[in-house]
Amino acid sequence: MAKMKMMLVDDEERFLSTTKKLLARKGYDVLTAISGNDALEILKSRNVDVVILDVKMPGMDGMTTLKEIKRLFPLVEVIMLTGHATVDSAVEGLHSGATDYLMKPTDVNDLIKKADEAFEKRQKLEEKIRVAQTRRFMKSPRQIIKETENP
Numbered sequence: 293m294a295k296m297k298m299m300l301v302d303d304e305e306r307f308l309s310t311t312k313k314l315l316a317r318k319g320y321d322v323l324t325a326i327s328g329n330d331a332l333e334i335l336k337s338r339n340v341d342v343v344i345l346d347v348k349m350p351g352m353d354g355m356t357t358l359k360e361i362k363r364l365f366p367l368v369e370v371i372m373l374t375g376h377a378t379v380d381s382a383v384e385g386l387h388s389g390a391t392d393y394l395m396k397p398t399d400v401n402d403l404i405k406k407a408d409e410a411f412e413k414r415q416k417l418e419e420k421i422r423v424a425q426t427r428r429f430m431k432s433p434r435q436i437i438k439e440t441e442n443p
């Protein structure tokens with residue numbers, strides 16, 4: 293099974309370093325970004341499966357970053373993370389393509405559970421894409437029989 297590549301995006305450096313260490317101890321491969329712009333730059337050069345994205349950040353906020361991630365990298369799963377959740381922001385995030393929403397402070401095991409679920413969702417979607425691409429290039433048994441009967 294493939295190993296998940298995760299990225300934490302938050303303007304709080306202490307949260308990034310602490311959470312990265314906790315996740316690394318549990319065997320996860322984690323990148324960090326201090327802003328939405330940094331996250332987008334990393335995504336251009338690195339394969340990331342799941343992004344854990346803070347909603348409130350200076351500059352490009354989490355909602356804007358989410359929309360850009362989904363526009364440029366539609367298969368990347370994004371989990372929104374905030375200490376200031378409202379029903380409206382959760383609904384907007386989910387409508388904009390977020391997989392899930394977590395409240396700060398969140399237990400690292402809850403974060404891992406949500407990230408694993410998001411990674412599984414991405415793998416299933418990638419498999420559907422592979423199957424669809426394969427079917428497009430394969431002939432059905434009926435087509436093969438017709439071609440052999442009518443050369």
